[in-house]
Each structure stands twice: as C-alpha cells, then as structure tokens.
Amino acid sequence: MVRPFKQAESGSEMSDATINQTGSNTGEAGFGDYFALLKPRVMSLVVFTALVGLAAAPVAVHPMVAFASILFIAVGGGASGALNMWWDADIDRVMKRTARRPVPSGKVTADEALAVGLTLSVMSVVMLWLAAGPVAAGLLAFTIFFYAVVYTMWLKRSTPQNIVIGGAAGAFPPLIGWAVATGGVSIESVLMFSLIFMWTPPHFWALALFMNSDYENAGVPMLTVTHGRKVTRKHILVYTILLAPVALGLCFTSIAGPTYIAAAVILNALFLKVAVDIWRRDEAAAEADKYKAEKNFFKLSLAYLFLHFGAILIDASLKSWGIWG
Template sequence: MTDTSITPQARSFENDAQFGDYFALLKPRVMTLVVFTAFVGLLAAPVPVHPFVGFCAILFIAIGGGASGALNMWYDADIDAVMKRTQRRPIPAGKVTGDEALAIGVALSVFAVVFLGLATNWVAAGLLAFTIFFYAVVYTMWLKRWTPQNIVIGGAAGAFPPMIGWAAATGGVSIESILMFCLTFMWTPPHFWALALFMRKDYDNAGVPMLTVTHGRRATRVHILVYTLLLAALAIATGFTQVGGPVYLTIAIVLNALFVRGAIKIWRRDEDMAEADNFAVERKFFKLSLLYLFAHFGAILIEAGIDKLVVWL
C-alpha cells in the first residue's frame, strides 16, 4: 500500500532520473518556438550564412533557450509544485534536484553564449546572454511574482530569438529584426492571458499575480482585445516592409481577421457563459494563438526565399 501522506518532495529522488527528465528541464516545447523564430531571423537576413555556421548558431541559441528554461524551473519549483499544469515537471515530481537544475542552467548558459560568439559574432552572443538574464532574473525572479504586467514586460525574453538569428548573420540589429521582435512581443500577452482565463485557479493557488488574479477575468478580456487589435495592426503593417511581401500579407490579413474575431468573442463573454462551456472559446483562441505565430514567421521564411532553405537542406 502506498503511503499517500508523503508528498512528492518528501519522496524526492526515490527513482533515478532518466535522460528525458533532464531534457524536460530545457522546456522543449518552448525551445521549438525559440529555434524556429531564430531560424527565420537567420534566413531572413540579407547576408548569406554558410549552412554549417548557421546550424551551429541555431544549436547554440537552442541550448541558450534551454538553459533559461532550466533556471526558470529551478527558481519556480515552489510554484510548479502547486500548479496542476506544472506538477509533473522534473523538480516537483522528485526526478531532479534544484541544485542539479541550477548547475545545468548555468553551465549551458555559459557554453551557449561563448560558443555562439566564437561561431558567429559577439553581438549575437551578447543578445543571447541578455535574453537568458532577462528571462531567468528579470522575469522569473522579479516580474513574475511582483506585477500583473509580468507577461507584458517578460514577453521580451521570448521575442529576442529572431533578433539573435538576424545578428548571427549580419553582426548587428536592424529595423527588420526589431519588427520580428515586436511581432512576438505583442503576441505574448493575448496568448498567455487566454491561458490564464481558464487556468486562473492554478495561478491563484500559486500566488502568481496574473492579470486574471489581480484584476479579474473581465479586465483580462478587455486587455486581450486591446492587445490583439494592436498586434493585428503591427502584423499587417509588417507585410509592407522588407521582410514582408504578398504571401506574408495574405496570411497576415486572414489570420489577424480570425484572431481579432476570437478576441471580440472573448470580450463579449461573461463568466457564466464561459463556465457553462468550460471556457471553450478561450481555449480555441489559445490554440489559434499557437498557429498564429508559427504561420507569420513561416510566411516571413517564404518571403526570404525558398532557395535559401534549399541550400540548408
């Protein structure tokens, strides 16, 4: 008979950690977005990059993103243990110790920054170092537990990868890479606030001051609509820049029409309506937001030229 009185923390490290447990520290799902947007930034740049150099750049950017995830899990272990969505992560599940996660995060951070600098240039390495610092320290240790604007400001951490990819190719920053940064930055709040609408109890129990907790769901719905409208204007305007074009513009118009429509539906709902169908509209909007960013950056990749991609493959 299992002793259910023993918490996961008390049973910690009863089982040996597997490779998958250490890999999970790197937040592979988040890393997928980091890798893809960095890859698009690299190929969209007007400077050709040798495939091997480009591969190394993306690899080290991915490792840096994973290092950020490990540091985030180390510091947020107490929150992760409370939230249902995160209870199975390696540290609260008792698979990996906090000290191990910290050591892995620090080691991979140094490795990724140094080798990105050696493989490409130190502007890209500096941006990667700042991204890791911003996510692990500014967002995780400060903003997340202090202000309902945590996602708004902290979203910058996830918006830097295309700038890093661009810098790896060009050695600098330009208006095009800033626009790609802004696209991800403005997408982050409605994306996470939609999640927070149907996961409010998790954040409430963990004491995380998400907008849904501090200002309520009604205010969150208004914020989602406002940010979605601003995002749509930015996304469509990007179609008229160097990284845009007819393919991008077509995809942006269609997707942003759907996104704005979804935000309006969320704005019009009250809590009785949402709870009656288990937040079906909010969940649909959240799923659409995942497609939204990949489709926009995929369109930028197409506009950059399939010929560049063929060279890589």
C-alpha cells in the same frame, strides 16, 4: 546549495510544498528528465523563430555556421528554462499544469537544475560568440538574464504585468537569428521581436482564463487573479488590437512577400474577431461551454505565430530561388 525560502502569497499550502521540495532528492533521473529541464516545446519555438530571423536576413550564412548558431541559441533558451524550473519549483509543484516537471516531481533536484542551467548558459553564449560574433552572443546572454532574472525571479511573482514585460524574453530569438547573419539589428528584426512581444500577453491571458485556479493556488499575480476575468478579457482585446499594426507593419519591410502579406491580413482579421468574441462573453457563458472560445483563442494564437513566421520563411525561400523579390 539550498535555495533561499521564498515568501508566497498562497500561504501554508505553498510553504509546505517548498519545505518538502528542499528535502526531496531521488538522485536517479534519466536522460529524458534532464532534457525535460530545457523545456523542449519552448525550445522548438525558439529554434523556429531564430531560424526564420536568420533565413530572412539579407546576408547568406554558411550552412554549418547557421546550424551551429541555431543549436546554441536553442541550448541558451533551454538553459534559461532550467534556471526557471530551479527557481519556480515551489509554485510549479502547486500548479497542475507544471506539477509533473522534473524538479517538482522529485526526479531532478533543484540544485541539479541550477547546475545544468548555469553550465549550459555559459557554454551556449561562448559558443555562439565563436560561431556568430559578439552581437548575437550578447543578445543571447541578455535573453537568458532577462528570462531567468527579470521575468522569473522578479516580475512573475510581483506584478500582474509579468507576462507583458517578461514576454520580451521569448521575443529575442528572431533578433538573435538576424544578428547571426548580419552582425547587427535592423527595423525588420525589431519588428519580428515586436510581433512576438505583443503576441505573448493575449496568448498567456487566454490560457489564464481557463487555467485560473492554477495561478491563484500558486499565488502568481496573473491579471485574472489580481484584476478579474472581465478586465483580462478587455486586455486581451486591447493587446490584440495593438498587435495588428505590428504584424501588418512588417508587410512594408524588405522581408515581407506575397505569402506574408496574405497571411498577416487574414490571421489578424481572424484573431481580432475571436478577441472581440472573448471580450463580449461573460463568465456564465464561458463556464457553460467550458471556456470553448478561450481555448479556441489560445489554439489560434499558436497558429497565428507559427503561420506569420512560416510565411516569412516561405517568402525568404521564394526570394532565394528567384521566384519573388
């Protein structure tokens, strides 16, 4: 099967890349190349946040059921990554950041990526249903659909708000983890979802500020391309301000303990400070120090999310050991 030729905004460069892609087929990929289709780094974030959602839930889960559920959530996340690589092979080839991925580099064909993505999607949803019930499986199925169809096929190439709405796909894992344990959804799991959802735009816009040419060359309408860097800086600040009440709101739920409260207060103050620094800078200053502040914000955003969820995990452990709560 050959994927339909997609129109791209960047003109002939994109078209040539796409034509070459449909004709390339090395057919001798190694195991690691197929594994790379699943976006292991994204999967590690999925595993971590789903684990936190599961551990923070007030219902104990059999360790084997928990292990299998996390595994199938990870496989489902990986499957959506493979579907993303299948659809986006043409723009991945143009962008420096993604040119070495298995499909654009010619190690794996686009059709193989599609087959891997579809097979693992079905398998992960069915297995999660058997392991944890219909709510968790339904949420996983919706996550895969949202990332592969709503974000990748629709929003990514059509609107500069792509990352805002598409970010929901990456926010589902803690919600699924919580559903594995409780069989449902609650205010706590919705707030964990909201934390990742609100965190995603400033995280990716900071990346876009110092990788702008990549998105421009590929014709992806990132905010930096469509509205310029000044507007992007303003949006980063606005979303960082909106993120803070979500993160602090979790302090008032049953899953927050002293570790989370301390982490949330410190991290949000720090995140806001760097967002203000980025907002105040102009392009001349950013180019002069090679986007140092923007790169720092990007690194800090990774730590921000990891430490918030790490704090929830620590508080859940303290509770289970009877030390707190």
